[in-house]
Amino acid sequence: MSSYSITEPSTPQKWFAGTLVVAYAIITLLPLVWIITTGFKSPVDAIAYPPKVLFEPSLEGYVNLFTTRTRVSPETLEALPPPESWYEEIVRNRDMVIAGPSRYGERFLNSVIIGFGSTFLSVFLGTLAAYAFSRFKVPLKDDLLFFILSTRMMPPIAVAIPIFLMFRTLGLSDTHLGMILLYTAVNISLAVWLLKGFIDEIPREYEEAALIDGYTRFQAFYKVVLPQAATGIASTAIFCLIFSWNEYAFAVLLTSGTAQTAPPFIPTIIGVGGQDWPAVAAGATLFLVPVMVFTILLRKHLLRGITFGAVRK
Amino acid sequence: MAEIIIKNLRKNFGDFTAVQSSSFKIEDGEFFMLLGPSGCGKTTTLRMIAGLELPTAGEIYIDGEEVSQKPARQRDIAFVFQMFALYPHMNVRKNISYPLVSQGMAKAQIKEKVAEVSRILGIEDILDRPVGGLSGGDRQRVALGRAIVREPKAFMMDEPLGALDAEFRERMAEELRALHDRMGATTIYVTHDQLEAMQMGDKIVVMNHGVIEQFGTPQDIYDKPATMFVADFIGSPSMNFLRFHGQVHTGATSIRMHHVDLSVPAVREPFEGDMVYGIRPEHIALSDSSESRGEVVAAEYLGTTQIVTVKTASGNLKARISSDQPVRSGEQVGLAFNGATATLFDNQSGKALRSDLNEGVLAHV
Numbered sequence: 001m002s003s004y005s006i007t008e009p010s011t012p013q014k015w016f017a018g019t020l021v022v023a024y025a026i027i028t029l030l031p032l033v034w035i036i037t038t039g040f041k042s043p044v045d046a047i048a049y050p051p052k053v054l055f056e057p058s059l060e061g062y063v064n065l066f067t068t069r070t071r072v073s074p075e076t077l078e079a080l081p082p083p084e085s086w087y088e089e090i091v092r093n094r095d096m097v098i099a100g101p102s103r104y105g106e107r108f109l110n111s112v113i114i115g116f117g118s119t120f121l122s123v124f125l126g127t128l129a130a131y132a133f134s135r136f137k138v139p140l141k142d143d144l145l146f147f148i149l150s151t152r153m154m155p156p157i158a159v160a161i162p163i164f165l166m167f168r169t170l171g172l173s174d175t176h177l178g179m180i181l182l183y184t185a186v187n188i189s190l191a192v193w194l195l196k197g198f199i200d201e202i203p204r205e206y207e208e209a210a211l212i213d214g215y216t217r218f219q220a221f222y223k224v225v226l227p228q229a230a231t232g233i234a235s236t237a238i239f240c241l242i243f244s245w246n247e248y249a250f251a252v253l254l255t256s257g258t259a260q261t262a263p264p265f266i267p268t269i270i271g272v273g274g275q276d277w278p279a280v281a282a283g284a285t286l287f288l289v290p291v292m293v294f295t296i297l298l299r300k301h302l303l304r305g306i307t308f309g310a311v312r313k
Numbered sequence: 314m315a316e317i318i319i320k321n322l323r324k325n326f327g328d329f330t331a332v333q334s335s336s337f338k339i340e341d342g343e344f345f346m347l348l349g350p351s352g353c354g355k356t357t358t359l360r361m362i363a364g365l366e367l368p369t370a371g372e373i374y375i376d377g378e379e380v381s382q383k384p385a386r387q388r389d390i391a392f393v394f395q396m397f398a399l400y401p402h403m404n405v406r407k408n409i410s411y412p413l414v415s416q417g418m419a420k421a422q423i424k425e426k427v428a429e430v431s432r433i434l435g436i437e438d439i440l441d442r443p444v445g446g447l448s449g450g451d452r453q454r455v456a457l458g459r460a461i462v463r464e465p466k467a468f469m470m471d472e473p474l475g476a477l478d479a480e481f482r483e484r485m486a487e488e489l490r491a492l493h494d495r496m497g498a499t500t501i502y503v504t505h506d507q508l509e510a511m512q513m514g515d516k517i518v519v520m521n522h523g524v525i526e527q528f529g530t531p532q533d534i535y536d537k538p539a540t541m542f543v544a545d546f547i548g549s550p551s552m553n554f555l556r557f558h559g560q561v562h563t564g565a566t567s568i569r570m571h572h573v574d575l576s577v578p579a580v581r582e583p584f585e586g587d588m589v590y591g592i593r594p595e596h597i598a599l600s601d602s603s604e605s606r607g608e609v610v611a612a613e614y615l616g617t618t619q620i621v622t623v624k625t626a627s628g629n630l631k632a633r634i635s636s637d638q639p640v641r642s643g644e645q646v647g648l649a650f651n652g653a654t655a656t657l658f659d660n661q662s663g664k665a666l667r668s669d670l671n672e673g674v675l676a677h678v
């Protein structure tokens with residue numbers, strides 16, 4: 001047991017701490033609120049100066065995000081049958097017709113495949129490697145661990161050109177597999193180190209008890225160690241997902257069509273004519289949802305993961 | 314149930330030798346103690362027998378079968394860990410039934426077995442509780458339940474009482490011994506607590522620095538120590554050592570120390586050089602007629618007995634005498650040694666010299 005003070009803070013101290021927390025929350029949440037509200041503004045409101053805090057909500061940004069539209073002459077518009085849906089009506093109010101769906105859905109799906117795929121692979125490989133490093137006599141263990149860590153000692157983008165050439169030669173450019181492998185390679189060092197810390201903390205006796213109780217090493221691993229490491233696996237998965245989900249530079253460089261993820265796509269929504277900020281904001285808002293949901297689902301584990309090691313048993 | 318034979322068992326961790334060529338035999342149904350200070354290799358020896366550590370060299374026979382290189386799961390033994398190592402994500406019932414699940418036993422049969430074991434251990438009412446909130450004693454019982462439910466050939470216990478508080482430890486020690494007597498299973502028990510070893514064990518192996526110092530019944534080990542280490546480690550207060558220089562011939566029944574003759578059990582080997590006269594505190598009495606004199610330094614009252622520390626020409630001695638006898642600090646007293654119980658040691662090697670007292674016992678080493 002450590003000997004920290006457990007005295008109740010005084011009222012001014014509490015007020016000070018409270019103010020600090022609220023101020024910090026405002027600073028961090030304000031941009032988020034701005035993005036989310038912009039998604040529901042009309043293009044005019046979005047660029048109004050002074051900025052509008054109160055506005056008439058509109059779904060135009062979301063309609064524009066998911067569709068491609070063509071401008072038509074008023075005569076053609078007149079000649080058309082009446083709009084069949086609410087989103088067609090929104091588009092026609094701007095003298096346009098829907099030409100087809102946009103690529104956002106496809107790009108979003110790419111992000112999901114690549115983000116979750118690489119997260120799964122990083123955590124899967126990371127757990128196995130971390131277990132081996134934690135429990136077995138691996139020759140050159142310390143050197144290998146240092147090597148794994150050293151892959152993150154420079155920004156990954158510094159090796160963008162060799163990776164670009166490599167991907168081109170191997171035919172991995174603009175493929176889902178290529179992006180999954182790349183993000184896994186970047187994340188794996190974090191995964192191995194984080195998970196090794198967690199697995200080191202699990203007493204060996206649990207596995208040994210299972211070995212004696214008639215289980216093989218692998219059964220002991222997945223029946224006894226894995227449930228114990230759930231906290232670590234969850235927090236590692238969140239970190240890996242956040243990285244691969246948000247990654248922009250490599251996505252721009254290595255994907256253009258089939259495997260393009262959402263981050264490089266969202267800026268292209270802005271269009272060539274007017275600047276369609278609501279559509280960009282809508283794209284960004286939707287893009288936030290999966291990571292938020294994932295984090296909320298695992299937050300119980302994450303919280304334990306963050307305070308991990310803080311309490312001595 | 315099984316007999317366990319250890320032959321020339323050795324374990325190196327890199328350059329460090331944890332266990333040096335050990336051999337001993339554990340009879341079927343014996344409660345066997347591995348005793349020694351921490352780092353002496355007792356736990357490593359136990360882990361090798363259990364299959365959690367592979368020996369560098371040597372053989373282990375469980376029930377006649379050589380198992381030294383086999384994985385733990387093929388040895389049919391149970392292990393009770395110091396920290397209990399109950400699976401934290403399972404409740405009590407699941408913990409106890411886990412070894413049976415691995416054997417693919419039918420559910421109904423598992424249920425029956427678990428019920429039987431929990432009745433023996435008196436833990437029927439906590440079967441559906443998670444293990445996290447259990448008291449130390451209940452955890453211990455669950456760990457025992459997990460061990461006995463499978464009816465293994467032998468039990469290994471690594472300081473199973475070490476994590477319990479003193480009060481509870483005594484009760485669990487009794488429960489453990491009663492359980493052993495009821496099941497008659499071969500048990501190997503590791504401890505650093507000499508009292509625990511004496512109290513529970515049928516036989517004791519005393520280890521130090523990876524070497525077996527002595528192997529025998531608690532009485533033999535206490536009364537006829539093979540080495541000065543054993544004499545010192547066992548007993549509280551430990552054996553008195555009086556160092557002197559001299560020689561003994563075969564058949565001698567007394568030694569001369571500081572111009573006083575002290576009787577010893579008939580010596581069976583001649584020796585000349587630095588020797589140690591070892592005598593237990595309870596074999597020293599206060600006697601005014603004795604030639605050996607000393608000054609009382611302190612007296613510790615222990616209820617029925619008291620430990621009197623006496624300063625003599627050969628150093629401080631501790632005597633355990635009846636509390637009825639009044640003793641004052643600073644008082645001059647005479648000391649009478651019960652020579653029939655004394656052991657002579659070679660001061661250099663620490664080994665006991667053979668005598669009529671310990672002849673049979675030393676042959677084991």
